Amino acid sequence: MYTDMIFPQKGVRFIAINDGVNGAQGENDFAPLRNIFNEWLVRDTSKKIKAVKCSKGMSGKPITSKPVYDYLMDEDENFIIDEEAAPVVRQIYSLCLAGNGPAKIARMLTEQQIPTLGTLEYRRTGTTRRYHPGYECKRATNTVVHLLENREYTGCLVNFKTEKPFCKTKHSVENPIEKLTSLWITAFSQKKRRQLSPGSMNVPQKSKPPKRAWRRSP
Numbered sequence: 001m002y003t004d005m006i007f008p009q010k011g012v013r014f015i016a017i018n019d020g021v022n023g024a025q026g027e028n029d030f031a032p033l034r035n036i037f038n039e040w041l042v043r044d045t046s047k048k049i050k051a052v053k054c055s056k057g058m059s060g061k062p063i064t065s066k067p068v069y070d071y072l073m074d075e076d077e078n079f080i081i082d083e084e085a086a087p088v089v090r091q092i093y094s095l096c097l098a099g100n101g102p103a104k105i106a107r108m109l110t111e112q113q114i115p116t117l118g119t120l121e122y123r124r125t126g127t128t129r130r131y132h133p134g135y136e137c138k139r140a141t142n143t144v145v146h147l148l149e150n151r152e153y154t155g156c157l158v159n160f161k162t163e164k165p166f167c168k169t170k171h172s173v174e175n176p177i178e179k180l181t182s183l184w185i186t187a188f189s190q191k192k193r194r195q196l197s198p199g200s201m202n203v204p205q206k207s208k209p210p211k212r213a214w215r216r217s218p
Contacts, residue, residue: 003031046167057159068152069117079157088114089153092144102144109139116143 007014007023014023021028057063061077070089071079088109095105115123115137118130132138151158160179162172 003035043167054160060157062157063159068150069147070153079152085117085120089147092147093153096148102148103141106139106141106144109144110137113137114139 003014003021003023004027006012012023014021016031019031019034021031053063062073062079065073067073067079070082070085072082074080092105092109095108096102100108116130116135116139118132119136121127121129122131147153160175162174164170164172
């Protein structure tokens, strides 16, 4: 479409050195065939990559390179507890079980000057992707909400949270809850790995009001 219609209309000279294509020499009869073969190659490569990641995820290994807040990744690609940040998660759940809403919890953590995840990453690795100078301890309400809804703090590994619907798309879409695969990690004893017990995870989920009211809680 581009090489046959759009480029000639716009006066663009298309050159592909490896394929020997030059728009100044007129139409190339083999260019459409090469495009088809290249398309097949991309699709086939995408299927193979997905198959490898699916096999890895189903075997109980995390398929992400960035663990959630309060976890680190060891050399064997297993999640281990970040002892520096672990008390923060336990405190957030304790405050929630005591009847505090996410907005109030966020304010309390900010007042206690507890560093955020972006601040911890900046101090450890120097990355500034999630670091905001001047707001090193400013905790957002939606961050607390996401943490309270995260099942991985019970020791459960949740893979395939998102997927790309097509091999050429750059954005990912979230998978519905029934499509997620949950596996219990057995590489470490649950007494050492679990931040929280499954029961303490279920209480905030069952007792919380609707999200709109929850976010506006005092």
